[in-house]
Amino acid sequence: MKILCIGRNYAEHIAELQNETPTDPVIFAKPDTALLQRNQPFFMPDFSQDIHHEIELVLRVCKNGKNIEEKFAPSYFDAIGLGIDFTARDLQSQLKSKGLPWELAKGFDGSAPISQEFKPVHGFADLNNIDFRLAVNGEVRQQGNSGLMLHNFNKIISYISRFITLKMGDLIFTGTPSGVGPVTVGDQLTGFIGEEKLLDLAVK
């Protein structure tokens, strides 16, 4: 099982970090040890003073595939959940400024909490109109809608599979909307798809 992530997939988030808008999706990976499940608490690591939350819709891959055409992509994921792409922003900035890969800023232990429940794809009226949000201590910090993605789910599946074979059980983080910001010890993070709370974890 692997965790693949899309960077820079929402225009307003690209603007807030003053990044360039890519023509192709930006892809990176997190190791399976990044996974945090069942609303286990997130423990602040000692190597960063600036851990940011990035709430994201997460696809669950249900079938192995390579070189998947966009029109066939819908049959390769069967459920959508929520995840947080925790990012050590200070470390990432340092590495980016040196032109180095930012793997450690994104792939550290516990950097990928996911919701226990994933919603079956067939339960959504429109995959291009899914509202989701993140609240910190009850205050909404990030709000997104899948319709605002620069590269939609099918494009993401198709693009990744040109390079990396997708396997059943893989997870794909699909990018974060604007509003990313630091978390601190004692914060309670809650994530919603529509009005349903799927994530609820403490920062310790």
Ligand code: MG
């Ligand atoms: Mg992200």
